[in-house]
Amino acid sequence: MVGQEPHPTLKKMILTVLQGIQMDITLVFLIILTFVIHMIGTLAYSVRISGTRTGTIAVSFALFNIMVLGSRTANTFQGPILAKRVEENLANGIISGAVTDFRVMLFAASAATIFGILITPTFQRLFTRAVEKFREYHSISRLFFMGFTRAGFYHIRSSIKIPSKRNFLFFRISNHIPYRYIFYNIIATAVWSTGVFSALYAGYLNPEMRVTSSQLSSVINGVATIVLLIFIDPYFSLLTDDVVNNKIGQPYFRRSIIWLDLSRLAGTLLAQLLLVPAAMIIVFIAEKI
Numbered sequence: 001m002v003g004q005e006p007h008p009t010l011k012k013m014i015l016t017v018l019q020g021i022q023m024d025i026t027l028v029f030l031i032i033l034t035f036v037i038h039m040i041g042t043l044a045y046s047v048r049i050s051g052t053r054t055g056t057i058a059v060s061f062a063l064f065n066i067m068v069l070g071s072r073t074a075n076t077f078q079g080p081i082l083a084k085r086v087e088e089n090l091a092n093g094i095i096s097g098a099v100t101d102f103r104v105m106l107f108a109a110s111a112a113t114i115f116g117i118l119i120t121p122t123f124q125r126l127f128t129r130a131v132e133k134f135r136e137y138h139s140i141s142r143l144f145f146m147g148f149t150r151a152g153f154y155h156i157r158s159s160i161k162i163p164s165k166r167n168f169l170f171f172r173i174s175n176h177i178p179y180r181y182i183f184y185n186i187i188a189t190a191v192w193s194t195g196v197f198s199a200l201y202a203g204y205l206n207p208e209m210r211v212t213s214s215q216l217s218s219v220i221n222g223v224a225t226i227v228l229l230i231f232i233d234p235y236f237s238l239l240t241d242d243v244v245n246n247k248i249g250q251p252y253f254r255r256s257i258i259w260l261d262l263s264r265l266a267g268t269l270l271a272q273l274l275l276v277p278a279a280m281i282i283v284f285i286a287e288k289i
């Protein structure tokens with residue numbers, strides 16, 4: 001009959017389907033945020049190359065910080081949205097297959113890293129051009145709108161370049177790559193990539209401790225940050241200064257950056273293996289503190 005209320009069972013099915021669609025949209029949004037975060041993180045390494053080529057290290061990092069702001073904004077939204085998804089799943093009794101969400105997002109992190117490596121030559125050219133124009137304009141707004149002019153589109157099109165195979169052929173003959181720094185970067189990237197995910201997945205393992213477990217993510221990411229700040233950043237900062245002072249050549253510097261990119265990719269893959277064990281450790285710590 002017209003105006004008759006839907007059958008309760010049918011109404012429940014419709015609500016379940018709509019909720020599932022909403023959850024899938026949320027997952028897609030989380031994947032996009034993860035992709036943006038890791039792509040910008042990968043491109044951060046190539047900023048050093050552009051800085052040494054233009055001789056403007058400080059300006060290069062200042063301009064790149066605008067992109068970093070986008071990454072941090074994405075990171076700010078990712079945590080609460082993902083936490084809400086976990087809360088809704090627990091409230092609805094959706095436990096099985098929950099780990100798949102986190103694995104998909106870690107896969108997005110690896111895909112973003114690969115994409116960042118592939119567009120690195122293009123990004124270096126565009127970023128170098130942006131630094132040069134900023135020195136001319138002294139204005140971020142003018143630099144931004146220049147990208148939408150005919151000259152800007154021309155520079156974007158002319159800057160597109162795929163990575164050369166020659167950049168990867170020297171790995172087998174290189175005998176002075178700092179392997180310990182590559183190892184440090186793999187571990188730090190793996191821990192940082194899975195920190196928030198493992199802490200939130202721990203909420204599925206022990207729902208009563210999910211708040212405490214989620215708070216432990218900052219401790220995990222803090223450990224990864226300490227490794228980066230103590231072991232990796234100082235070395236590559238020194239390497240950057242050596243290039244500027246002509247103590248080492250650009251080929252060695254580019255080789256080190258490529259290794260750094262590849263070790264970052266290895267770290268995102270290792271994070272897949274650490275996801276569940278790290279969550280179990282977090283639950284154990286949450287129960288004991």
